[in-house]
Amino acid sequence: MDSDAARVLVVEDDMVLRTCIEDGLVDAGYQVMTAADGAGFSALVEAFRPDVALLDVMLPGASGLQLARHLREHTQASVLFLTARDAVADRLAGFDAGADDYIVKPFVMAELLARTRAVLRRSGKTRSRRLQVADLLVDEDAGEVIRDGVVIPVTATEMRLLAYLARNRGRVLSKTQILTQVWGYEAYDPNLVEAYVSGIRRKLEANGGRLIHTVRGVGYRMSETEPRMRAS
Known part of the structure; x- marks a missing residue:
């Protein structure tokens, strides 16, 4: 793996979806770390130092919104929420928590990759092309x-x-x-x-x-x- 590749943290409790996302991101050339929930999130973030985090909103224990607030307080990582909840109020809550983008399930991998690239590009963390x-x-x-x-x-x-x-x-x-x-x-x-x-x-x-x-x-x-x- 290219050590200069952007680092993507994925927190998703659905194992099948988490594995699919990880495989797609690795194939696209990113460094990837995954977790099923927010347990040990602070230590994980400190060790991995993600450039962008893909967070499921509805997680066991701490919600994706809480994890996003932690990232905003302690890192410069961008945040992209993954969720099945697409009401306007849900989207607003996500952006209030610090989301840079919001993608509604189900989605195709190409869309997720495009959104991830766009978030990284806006934050100035894109890799050499x-x-x-x-x-x-x-x-x-x-x-x-x-x-x-x-x-x-x-x-x-x-x-x-x-x-x-x-x-x-x-x-x-x-x-x-x-x-x-x-x-x-x-x-x-x-x-x-x-x-x-x-x-x-x-x-x-x-x-x-x-x-x-x-x-x-x-x-x-x-x-x-x-x-x-x-x-x-």
């Missing part, structure tokens, strides 16, 4: 992909795909992970990933060797060398 893999530069801020000094034209979706692969260079990513992170949903034809990978490979390999490798039966990996992992 210039990603380098061998002779390939993926510059999200400039909207450019450059290989060996040559600017490669890409679509917005191709840029998201390349950025996700580059941010996770060296890792094998499944088609489901790629669909979730790049397109924002899971229940879709995996052939979409294959088509886009094929297209972006043609563009990249016009100016150099292969960087996006297929791991049969698993997914794809961006690296300078062929992955050793093979499905049986």
Whole structure:
């Protein structure tokens, strides 16, 4: 994990949802710490020093509103509330407690990631969006992909795909992970990933060797060398 990556604290009592959020954030390149409730919250915050906290409002013991007030008093962390309660009064209570944003359940992972990025950007805690893999530069801020000094034209979706692969260079990513992170949903034809990978490979390999490798039966990996992992 990149030690310069933003630190995200997730406090959610639903284990399945907490695990899904953690997996999505880790896949997106963040450092992540999770908790099921507010027990030991002060010590956890002091040790982890989050840049942003994703807090369920309705928690056993101390509520998310109470945890947000603690963060506001003792840290510079941003706060994003996760809740099934979407009445105006609930939203106002959340913002009064110090929320920077408020996302209503159920939500898709792409929306949560977009809201997290926006909160971090507003607080000035975003990570560098210039990603380098061998002779390939993926510059999200400039909207450019450059290989060996040559600017490669890409679509917005191709840029998201390349950025996700580059941010996770060296890792094998499944088609489901790629669909979730790049397109924002899971229940879709995996052939979409294959088509886009094929297209972006043609563009990249016009100016150099292969960087996006297929791991049969698993997914794809961006690296300078062929992955050793093979499905049986």
